Amino acid sequence: xxxxxxxxxxxxxxxxxxxxxxxxxxxxxxxxxxxxxxxxxxxxxxxxxxxxxxxxxxxxxxxxxxxxxxxxxxxxxxxxxxxxxxxxxxxxxxxxxxxxxxxxxxxxxxxxxxxxxxxxxxxxxxxxxxxxxxxxxxxxxxxxxxxxxxxxxxxxxxxxxxxxxxxxxxxxxxxxxxxxxxxxxxxxxxxxxxxxxxxxxxxxxxxxxxxxxxxxxxxxxxxxxxxxxxxxxxxxxxxxxxxxxxxxxxxxxxxxxxxxxxxxxxxxxxxxxxxxxxxxxxxxxxxxxxxxxxxxxxxxxxxxxxxxxxxxxxxxxxxxxxxxxxxxxxxxxxxxxxxxxxxxxxxxxxxxxxxxxxxxxxxxxxxxxxxxxxxxxxxxxxxxxxxxxxxxxxxxxxxxxxxxxxxxxxxxxxxxxxxxxxxxxxxxxxxxxxxxxxxxxxxxxxxxxxxxxxxxxxxxxxxxxxxxxxxxxxxxxxxxxxxxxxxxxxxxxxxxxxxxxxxxxxxxxxxxxxxxxxxxxxxxxxxxxxxxxxxxxxxxxxxxxxxxxxxxxxxxxxxxxxxxxxxxxxxxxxxxxxx
Numbered sequence: 329x330x331x332x333x334x335x336x337x338x339x340x341x342x343x344x345x346x347x348x349x350x351x352x353x354x355x356x357x358x359x360x361x362x363x364x365x366x367x368x369x370x371x372x373x374x375x376x377x378x379x380x381x382x383x384x385x386x387x388x389x390x391x392x393x394x395x396x397x398x399x400x401x402x403x404x405x406x407x408x409x410x411x412x413x414x415x416x417x418x419x420x421x422x423x424x425x426x427x428x429x430x431x432x433x434x435x436x437x438x439x440x441x442x443x444x445x446x447x448x449x450x451x452x453x454x455x456x457x458x459x460x461x462x463x464x465x466x467x468x469x470x471x472x473x474x475x476x477x478x479x480x481x482x483x484x485x486x487x488x489x490x491x492x493x494x495x496x497x498x499x500x501x502x503x504x505x506x507x508x509x510x511x512x513x514x515x516x517x518x519x520x521x522x523x524x525x526x527x528x529x530x531x532x533x534x535x536x537x538x539x540x541x542x543x544x545x546x547x548x549x550x551x552x553x554x555x556x557x558x559x560x561x562x563x564x565x566x567x568x569x570x571x572x573x574x575x576x577x578x579x580x581x582x583x584x585x586x587x588x589x590x591x592x593x594x595x596x597x598x599x600x601x602x603x604x605x606x607x608x609x610x611x612x613x614x615x616x617x618x619x620x621x622x623x624x625x626x627x628x629x630x631x632x633x634x635x636x637x638x639x640x641x642x643x644x645x646x647x648x649x650x651x652x653x654x655x656x657x658x659x660x661x662x663x664x665x666x667x668x669x670x671x672x673x674x675x676x677x678x679x680x681x682x683x684x685x686x687x688x689x690x691x692x693x694x695x696x697x698x699x700x701x702x703x704x705x706x707x708x709x710x711x712x713x714x715x716x717x718x719x720x721x722x723x724x725x726x727x728x729x730x731x732x733x734x735x736x737x738x739x740x741x742x743x744x745x746x747x748x749x750x751x752x753x754x755x756x757x758x759x760x761x762x763x764x765x766x767x768x769x770x771x772x773x774x775x776x777x778x779x780x781x782x783x784x785x786x787x788x789x790x791x792x793x794x795x796x797x798x799x800x801x802x803x804x805x806x807x808x809x810x811x812x813x814x815x816x817x818x819x820x821x822x823x824x825x826x827x828x829x830x831x832x833x834x835x836x837x838x839x840x841x842x843x844x845x846x847x848x849x850x851x852x853x854x855x856x857x858x859x860x861x862x863x864x865x866x867x868x869x870x871x872x873x874x875x876x877x878x879x880x881x882x883x884x885x886x887x888x889x890x891x892x893x894x895x896x897x898x899x900x901x902x903x904x905x906x907x
């Protein structure tokens with residue numbers, strides 16, 4: 329055997345070049361599509377059928393079934409899709425991911441594309457430095473496409489030649505001589521290969537090369553492809569372990585859907601392989617069977633394997649389409665909802681990591697900020713209950729408010745880290761960079777709001793312990809102030825869910841001015857009451873402290889609204905004065 333360890337390292341490097349090219353190619357396509365991917369998924373999933381078409385189209389655009397699945401799960405979390413509709417998208421993504429095999433089989437084995445790939449990189453390389461973002465994204469896509477096929481050519485050259493290394497063929501024969509059980513074994517090998525590579529596309533490319541080079545027969549390659557369809561769902565299930573129940577259910581459905589498909593396909597594998605062989609012979613006008621050991625059949629065998637891959641996924645959708653409701657019920661039984669504790673706040677949308685599309689990553693971060701705002705609303709209501717409900721369980725309320733405050737601290741850290749990781753992993757356009765900066769300031773202000781609510785709760789608890797009390801008129805003023813602050817918090821919650829151009833800052837300013845007006849009026853009333861001896865100095869100090877802190881909350885809310893709108897009014901006023 330004349331295949332050295334250094335030759336093996338070259339093969340691993342070639343595989344790395346292929347995966348790197350696929351990554352750049354996929355990211356470039358997603359950057360070209362931009363935020364339109366969100367519109368495709370949210371606007372074309374009215375039922376399961378359109379969901380399948382949407383999943384296929386989105387995966388064809390992004391060249392990543394994982395991206396499509398993660399988007400579908402996030403929309404289920406946001407209420408934009410039902411779980412049943414998301415199953416259609418997942419099924420369509422299964423079909424869309426087979427396009428990669430066709431690209432590799434048609435361009436990588438049927439024609440000499442390496443010179444064209446190198447020329448393509450030469451043409452588009454200069455545009456990687458263009459100031460025009462669209463041209464830069466197109467260049468990134470085409471360069472990635474070129475690197476992909478250069479990597480494939482290196483893989484083809486890096487695998488050991490069977491004729492020069494008969495030991496490899498003898499080793500493989502040890503596992504391929506058991507008939508049907510050999511197919512089952514190579515289903516498992518295909519699954520493991522995908523798990524090791526963390527890419528079903530790369531695993532499929534390796535399988536195509538092994539088939540083309542004569543390492544394995546067409547039935548064995550077909551079994552490996554089935555295993556790769558299982559392997560890609562195992563990766564998704566591992567990623568969903570840190571997700572919520574919706575993410576887990578979508579991942580479980582994907583696994584269950586594919587495993588059922590592999591079971592029925594393995595039951596009819598020989599019939600299907602004969603049908604694929606007949607179709608390839610008919611349409612290529614080549615009488616040599618891809619099931620034979622004839623080396624002349626290897627070129628068509630790669631096409632046959634791509635056809636098998638697509639046929640399996642299309643037939644699986646057709647056969648199981650009507651049984652989706654039953655599969656959904658089974659998944660819900662296997663992955664029950666443990667019940668939502670309203671006080672249990674945690675990241676829901678970004679826990680699986682940064683998505684390959686920066687637009688979609690920022691959408692995920694925005695959803696977490698909406699959840700942040702929801703916590704602040706609950707904090708306000710808890711402080712309100714602490715203030716005005718004499719029958720309230722004060723100790724439990726204080727624990728709840730403290731829990732909310734700790735949750736907001738964690739939210740700020742993790743959302744901020746996520747935004748930083750987006751900028752580190754991807755090249756961002758100027759407008760996206762600006763939006764991320766405003767998001768950072770937004771969560772800083774929101775965390776400060778939570779701190780102030782917690783401080784108010786401590787003031788109220790100290791007042792309760794010292795048995796201090798306000799006169800009815802002072803209590804009524806704080807009650808009116810709390811209502812005004814609740815209005816600005818509610819308006820903020822609406823604004824952080826909007827695109828920057830949709831935010832109505834004028835209304836936010838009106839609400840904040842109302843809080844300022846009440847603060848000024850009630851502060852004057854407070855000093856009059858203090859002079860008249862209407863309440864003790866301790867109660868008076870607590871009153872003015874609570875009043876001022878509520879006004880500061882409104883100030884921070886206005887800052888959040890400004891960040892949501894993507895502009896700073898104070899800076900604009902200073903600029904206007906300087907002019």
